[in-house]
Amino acid sequence: MKLNLKKIFVTKMLVGLCTIAFLSSCVNDQSDKKYNDTVDIPVNQEMTAELTSPPFVPTPIGKRMAKKLIVDLEIQEREGEMTSGVKYVYWTFGGTVPGSFIRTRVGDEVEFHLKNHPDNKLPHNIDLHAVNGPGGGAESSFVAPGHEKVFSFKVLNPGLYVYHCATAPVGMHIANGMYGLILVEPEGGLAPVDKEYYIMQGDFYTEGSYGDRGLQAFDMQKAIDEKADYVVFNGHVGAMTGDNALTAKVGETVRLFVGNGGPNLVSSFHVIGEIFDKVHVEGGSLINDNVQTTLIPAGGAAIVEFRVDVPGTFILVDHSIFRAFNKGALAMLKVEGEENKTIYSGEIRDGIYLPEGGVIQSMPTAGNKTVKEEIKALSFEEKMQFGKDKYMATCLACHQANGQGIEGAFPPLAKADYLNADVNRAIDIVLHGKTGEITVNGKNYNSVMTAQALSDEEVSNVLTYVYNSWGNSKKEVTPEMVKAVRNQ
Amino acid sequence: MKIYSTALFLLLSLFCEVTAQNDKMVLVKGGVYLPLYGAEDKVVKIEPFKMDVLPVSNSDYLKFVQENPQWKKSNIKRLFADESYLTKWKNDETFIGLPNAPVTTVSWFAAKKYCECQGKRLPTMDEWEFAAMANEDVPDAREIETYNQYILGWYETPKTYNNPIGETFKNYWGIYDLHGLVWEWTLDFNSVLISGESRKDVDKDSNLFCGSAAIGASDLMNYAAFMRYAFRGSMKARYSSQNLGFRCAKDVEN
Numbered sequence: 023m024k025l026n027l028k029k030i031f032v033t034k035m036l037v038g039l040c041t042i043a044f045l046s047s048c049v050n051d052q053s054d055k056k057y058n059d060t061v062d063i064p065v066n067q068e069m070t071a072e073l074t075s076p077p078f079v080p081t082p083i084g085k086r087m088a089k090k091l092i093v094d095l096e097i098q099e100r101e102g103e104m105t106s107g108v109k110y111v112y113w114t115f116g117g118t119v120p121g122s123f124i125r126t127r128v129g130d131e132v133e134f135h136l137k138n139h140p141d142n143k144l145p146h147n148i149d150l151h152a153v154n155g156p157g158g159g160a161e162s163s164f165v166a167p168g169h170e171k172v173f174s175f176k177v178l179n180p181g182l183y184v185y186h187c188a189t190a191p192v193g194m195h196i197a198n199g200m201y202g203l204i205l206v207e208p209e210g211g212l213a214p215v216d217k218e219y220y221i222m223q224g225d226f227y228t229e230g231s232y233g234d235r236g237l238q239a240f241d242m243q244k245a246i247d248e249k250a251d252y253v254v255f256n257g258h259v260g261a262m263t264g265d266n267a268l269t270a271k272v273g274e275t276v277r278l279f280v281g282n283g284g285p286n287l288v289s290s291f292h293v294i295g296e297i298f299d300k301v302h303v304e305g306g307s308l309i310n311d312n313v314q315t316t317l318i319p320a321g322g323a324a325i326v327e328f329r330v331d332v333p334g335t336f337i338l339v340d341h342s343i344f345r346a347f348n349k350g351a352l353a354m355l356k357v358e359g360e361e362n363k364t365i366y367s368g369e370i371r372d373g374i375y376l377p378e379g380g381v382i383q384s385m386p387t388a389g390n391k392t393v394k395e396e397i398k399a400l401s402f403e404e405k406m407q408f409g410k411d412k413y414m415a416t417c418l419a420c421h422q423a424n425g426q427g428i429e430g431a432f433p434p435l436a437k438a439d440y441l442n443a444d445v446n447r448a449i450d451i452v453l454h455g456k457t458g459e460i461t462v463n464g465k466n467y468n469s470v471m472t473a474q475a476l477s478d479e480e481v482s483n484v485l486t487y488v489y490n491s492w493g494n495s496k497k498e499v500t501p502e503m504v505k506a507v508r509n510q
Numbered sequence: 511m512k513i514y515s516t517a518l519f520l521l522l523s524l525f526c527e528v529t530a531q532n533d534k535m536v537l538v539k540g541g542v543y544l545p546l547y548g549a550e551d552k553v554v555k556i557e558p559f560k561m562d563v564l565p566v567s568n569s570d571y572l573k574f575v576q577e578n579p580q581w582k583k584s585n586i587k588r589l590f591a592d593e594s595y596l597t598k599w600k601n602d603e604t605f606i607g608l609p610n611a612p613v614t615t616v617s618w619f620a621a622k623k624y625c626e627c628q629g630k631r632l633p634t635m636d637e638w639e640f641a642a643m644a645n646e647d648v649p650d651a652r653e654i655e656t657y658n659q660y661i662l663g664w665y666e667t668p669k670t671y672n673n674p675i676g677e678t679f680k681n682y683w684g685i686y687d688l689h690g691l692v693w694e695w696t697l698d699f700n701s702v703l704i705s706g707e708s709r710k711d712v713d714k715d716s717n718l719f720c721g722s723a724a725i726g727a728s729d730l731m732n733y734a735a736f737m738r739y740a741f742r743g744s745m746k747a748r749y750s751s752q753n754l755g756f757r758c759a760k761d762v763e764n
Contacts, residue, residue: 099668111666140594143665143693143753144737145744166744167751168594190736198666239663242733 056209060178063088063129070094071132073122076256077219077268079279080125083207088129095122096137097146097165097187097200101237104226104252105259105350107411109237112257113187113198115148119257120222120283121185121202126152126177128206133174134159140168145189150175151321152183152204160188180208182305182323184281193285197227197245199257201283203323215327216274222281223289223318223340223351224257225250232349233415235397235408248286253345255338255353260414262338262353264423270330272359275299277327278338284320290341291318291326293355295334300327315341330357332366335428347419369430399483402498409487412480417488420471425492431469433462436492445489445497449507452481478504533628535560535760536684538641543650545639546735556640561633562757564675565687565694566624568605571613574624576603581620591617594750610674612692612755618747621695625758632697633759635742639735642689644682661734664690671753695756699742 057063068090072080098117104110115121126132136148145166149158153175162173187200203222227245228238232252244251255261262268270276282289292315301313302325310316318324330336338353339346346352361368399405414423420432427434435441440462441448455473459466476484478501485499540558575582582602586595597615598606605613616624618632625631633641645651652658664670671692678690688694745751 101668111668140597140752141669143668143670145741164744166741166746166749167753168597169744169749190740191733194662194733239659240666242662 057129060128061176065090065129065131068092071124071126073116073124074220075116075118075122076120077221077262079123079205079218079220082214082218083125083127083211085210086127088127088131091126091130091132092135093124093132094135094137095124095148096139097142098139099142099144103258104228104238104254105233105411106414107235107408108228108230108233110226110228110258111198111237111240113144113146113195113200115185115187115200115202119199119201119224120220120281121200123202123220123279124185124204126204126206127211128177128180128208130206131174131176133172134163135170135172136163136165137170138165138167142167146187146195146200147171147189148185149188150183150185150204152177152179152181152185152206154178157188158185164189177206180206180307182206182279182281182302182325184283184321184323186283186321193245194240194242196283196285197225198240199224199283201281203279203281205279212277212325215277217268217270217276218279219268219276220279221255221262221338221353222283223253223255223287223291224283225285225287226252226254228252233412235411245285250287250345250349252350253287253340254350259350260418263418264354267335267354267356268338270355270357272330272333272357272362275327275329276355277325279323279325280318281305281323282318282320286320287340287342287345288320289318289351290315291324292316292339292341293326293328294337294339296328296330296336298326298328301325330355332362333357333359352419398479402486405483405486405498406490408480409483409485412476412484413487416474416476417484425488427462429465430467433460433465433467435488435494437494438462441488442495445485445499445503446507448485448488449481449499449504450510452476452485453504453508478508534563536563537762538637538683538685541640541649543636543640543643545636546739554636556636558762559633559637560760560762561637561641561683561685562630562759563685565612565691565755565757566621567610567675568607568613569609571616571624572603572605574627578623578627581623586620588748590619590748591750592748595620597750598752607672608674610676611672612675612687614671614692614752614755615750616695616754616756617750618695618699618745621756622697624756628758630758630760632695632756635696635698635701637759638688638694638696639738641681641683641685644685646679646681649682658734661689665734665737671755692753692755693738693741693751695754696742699745700747 065088069092071091071093073093073095074080095115097113097115099111099113100117101109102112112119138146145164147160147163147165149160151158153159155175159173159175163171165171183204183206185202185204187195189195201222201224203220227241227249228251229241230238252259260266280291298313298316299311301310301316302308303310303316305323305325316324316326334357336355336357338355340351399408421427421435425434425436433440440460451471452474456471459468481504482499482501489495489497489499538559538561540556542553542555544553579585583596583599584602594615595617600606622632643650643652645654645657670690673691675691676686678687680686681688
C-alpha cells in the first residue's frame with residue numbers, strides 16, 4: 023500500500039513536472055518566436071516613453087516585448103545661449119537642442135503626441151526618419167500654437183534615426199534647432215555597454231559673426247550660402263566641455279549615439295586619441311570595425327562604440343577641423359583610472375627639430391575692411407565679463423576653463439610665473455603669437471601659439487580677465503598698453 | 511433646452527451693439543499684385559478699401575464683450591471658439607497685460623463678429639497681404655532686404671504679443687503693426703491650403719511655389735510670406751492663439 027501510494031505520488035509528480043515543462047515551453051515559444059516581418063510583431067500593454075535631454079539617453083529596452091509606446095513631446099520656442107555673451111532664439115523639441123531622445127524597439131507602436139506651446143509664434147510638425155509613411159509623420163502632425171496633434175506608427179526597421187521639423191521654410195526650422203534622434207533597437211536590444219551618450223551636431227547662421235555679443239538673429243542669406251558662423255555639438259558652444267564633459271572610467275566601453283541635424287554641413291566625426299572599435303555605419307545594420315573618422319550626413323546618424331584604455335581627456339570633433347577650433351564643434355570625454363604605459367607612454371624625450379626654421383603662424387587680419395564699432399567695456403566688472411566671454415570663445419580650447427592648461431602641450435595661465443613676470447611680453451604673445459621653448463612653473467613647453475586677430479580693446483579685456491583670475495597678479499591691462507606694444 | 515439656447519444665441523448673434531471705437535481707418539488705394547500662391551500671369555486685383563490703422567486692443571475687446579455678453583469667456587459657445595478662447599483672461603471682464611496691447615486668443619468667429627459690430631468686416635487675405643507689402647516708404651517693399659529681414663527677425667522674437675499697439679513702423683498707407691506685433695485673422699484665412707508638409711505641397715500644387723521663385727536665393731520674401739501662409743493653414747475658425755489678433759477693414763462707399 024505504501025508502495026502503491028508512493029507510485030501514485032511519483033506518477034503525479036511526473037505528470038506535474040511534465041505539465042510545467044510543457045507550459046514553460048509554451049511561454050518560451052511565445053517570447054522567442056521569430057517574426058519574418060516586423061509588421062507582424064504583436065504589442066501588449068501600454069507604456070509612456072522615457073524621454074531624455076542630451077547628452078543622456080533613456081534606459082535600454084533590454085528584453086522587453088513590443089508595446090504601445092506613448093511619446094509626449096512639447097515644442098518650445100525659447101531664448102538660449104550660443105556661447106558666452108551670445109543669445110539665440112532656439113526652436114526646440116522638448117526644450118533642448120537637439121530634442122529629447124526617443125528610445126523604442128522594433129514592433130513598438132508609437133502613439134505620438136506633438137504639442138505646440140501656446141506662447142509659440144509658429145506652427146510646426148515632425149518628420150521622423152524611423153516612420154514608414156508619407157512625410158515621416160509630417161503631414162499628420164502639422165500643429166498650430168496651443169494645440170496638440172496625435173498620430174501613430176509602428177517601428178519596423180532597427181537603427182538610429184533623425185527626426186526634424188518639416189514646416190515651411192524647412193531649412194529655417196532646422197537651422198533653429200528643430201531636430202533630434204529616435205533609436206529603434208533590435209529584438210533583445212543592443213549589446214549592453216558601460217556608458218551611453220547622445221550627441222548631435224548642428225550648424226547655425228547668425229547676423230553677427232562668431233562671438234558677436236547680444237541677441238543674434240538668424241541670417242537666412244548665410245544659411246542659403248552655407249556659411250555657418252557656429253558648428254556645434256548639442257546646440258551651443260561648450261555643451262560638453264569643462265564641467266559638462268562626458269565621463270567614463272578606464273576599461274569601460276562607451277557608446278555614442280551621434281546625429282547630424284544639419285541643416286547644411288556633413289560631419290567628419292572623430293574622437294582625438296581613440297579608435298572606434300565598432301561603427302554602426304549611417305545608424306543602420308552594417309557594422310564597420312576599427313574606424314578613425316566616420317562620416318555623418320546631414321539628416322543622418324551613426325552609433326559608435328569604443329573601449330577607453332587609458333586615462334585623460336579625449337576631444338570629440340568634427341574633423342573638418344576649423345569647425346572644431348573656430349566654430350565650436352568640440353566636446354570632451356574625461357576618462358579616469360590607471361595609466362597603462364604600454365598602450366600610451368606619455369612623452370619620453372623632447373628634442374629640437376626645426377628644418378624650416380621657426381616661422382610664426384599668423385591669422386589673416388581684416389585688411390582694409392571697415393571694422394564695425396565695437397562695444398567698449400565701461401567698468402572693471404564689464405571688462406572682466408567681456409574678457410571672460412572672449413576667453414571662453416578663444417582661449418579655452420588650449421588653456422582650459424580654469425587656466426590650468428594641459429601639461430606637456432599648453433602652458434597654464436593660472437598662478438603662472440611666466441605670465442606674471444612680464445605684462446608686455448604677455449600682450450606681445452597674444453598679438454603676435456609665440457613659438458619655441460618656454461618654462462612655466464618649472465615645466466617645459468615647446469609648442470606654437472598663433473597670433474590672435476583681436477582688437478586692442480579685446481586684448482585688454484581678455485588679459486585683464488586672465489590677470490585677475492586663478493591666483494594671478496591682478497594687473498589691469500588697458501587698451502593703451504596694448505596699443506603701445508602693437509606699435510613697437 | 512440646449513438647442514433652444516443655441517438657437518437663441520445664434521439669433522442674438524445676428525444683432526449686436528454698434529459702438530464705434532478706436533475707429534481710425536485709412537484708405538488703401540488698391541491695385542494689382544502677384545500673391546505668393548499665384549501663377550506667373552495671375553495677378554490679383556485689389557479694389558480700394560479702408561483698413562484700421564491699429565489692431566484691436568485688449569480694452570477695445572473688453573468693451574465689446576461688455577456690450578455683447580454672449581461673447582464673454584464663460585458664455586461663448588464651443589462651436590465658435592475652443593477652450594483657448596481668452597485663455598489668459600482672469601475672468602469675463604479682466605484681461606492680463608496692457609490695455610493697449612493687442613487682443614489675442616480670439617477665434618475667427620469672434621473677430622468677425624467684432625468687426626461686424628463696428629459696421630466693418632475682416633480684411634480679405636489678399637487685402638491684408640496687399641497692405642502689408644508696404645514698408646515706410648513704398649507700397650511694395652517685398653524686394654527690399656531690410657523689409658524682409660525685419661519680418662523674419664520678428665517671427666523669431668518671442669512674446670511680442672505683450673507689446674503695445676502702434677509702436678512698430680507706420681507704413682506707406684499709414685497703417686501700424688502689420689508686421690512686428692502679432693499675426694492677424696483674415697476673412698478667408700484658410701483659402702490657401704497648406705498641409706504643413708511643405709515638401710509635399712511642392713508636388714501637389716506647383717502654383718504654390720510658382721516655379722523658380724521658391725528656389726531663388728534672392729527670394730527672402732517668400733520665406734516670410736510662407737510662414738504666414740503656413741500659420742494660417744494650421745488654424746481653424748474656432749481656434750485661438752496667443753500670437754494671433756486682428757483688425758477690421760471696410761469697403762469704400764461710392
